[in-house]
Amino acid sequence: MNAILLILGMMVVTYIPRYLPFLAFSRRQTPRLVKRFLRCIPYAALGALILPGAVTAIPSYPLVAMVGIAAAIICAWIRKEIILTVLISVTVTFLILSILKI
Amino acid sequence: MKKNGNQPSQLREGILASLPIFIGYIPVAVTFGLLAKSTGVTLLETFLFSALVFAGASQFMALQLIQMGVSPIQIIAVTFIMNFRHFLMSSYLSTFFPEPNHFLLPFISFGVTDESFAYLATRKEHPGHHFVLGLQYSAYVSWVGGTLIGFLAGAIIPRTLQVSMGLALYALFIAILIPEVKKSVPAAITAITGGLIHSLLTRSKYFSSGWNIIIAILVAAGVGSLLMNEKEGEDQ
Known part of the structure; x- marks a missing residue:
């Protein structure tokens, strides 16, 4: 029971920040400076989502993770298909871990 | 202006576009289900975590804190801080939707995750409501479904594969970011x-x-x- 209350609480505090901006920002013309700032959020967020998390994605084997990341970068640079990049990166990582018998 | 292409086809396009996220979520969700089970969380609670909170990192954090005996109020406070980044993401996404009273916005905002945001925010044209819903809720099905699979059958997935899949979401972010950076x-x-x-x-x-x-x-x-x-x- 207690756990369900915890989950409901987590839901509320997660949902409010997700919803509020839709009420606030879509209402009227946003000033140009704010618009430019908002426009940069995707790139800033992607950078912060990738680093440092990606390096520690394979617990206790950062080097293996880095090879997987490198594979993803190279693949994404050459081809635009997202799914291909994801599959190649995971496969490369899996092969290395299997060969090293980790 | 947004094209208002017909809604079912927008929905279908959104679902198709979600494929990388759909696949990327499964291993993470399976891990969550598996971990929840080993923490002693019931099947119903595990399901509710993914179905109601729908924010991976905070769910993992909650499991860890539950195990450490941290009080629910504190866990909720940490969750708020941890998920507040979505405020920034929603701020950006809201610029796609000029009508604040649109009846779908409460659902679209519930579906805001790092991954769907990253995908939507870097698209060339502004997506319509139904495209966004298709993308987000296909990912949602994968997240909730993966959680249940993890709770019920997670142990049968080979450990090496599970570990390598840990890189999937990062590869997804990289795949989204690189073409932007090139431009x-x-x-x-x-x-x-x-x-x-x-x-x-x-x-x-x-x-x-x-x-x-x-x-x-x-x-x-x-x-x-x-x-x-x-x-x-x-x-x-």
């Missing part, structure tokens, strides 16, 4: 700044991890908005 130097600098600041803050352990990413995004977006020229700052 625009300010975008590249903004992303690198975000990553570096987040790394430094994480290393310094001065703030909690929820704050780290918020600060990193704010500072990097600030730097980026100084670099972007007027044309890039405008909507295409």
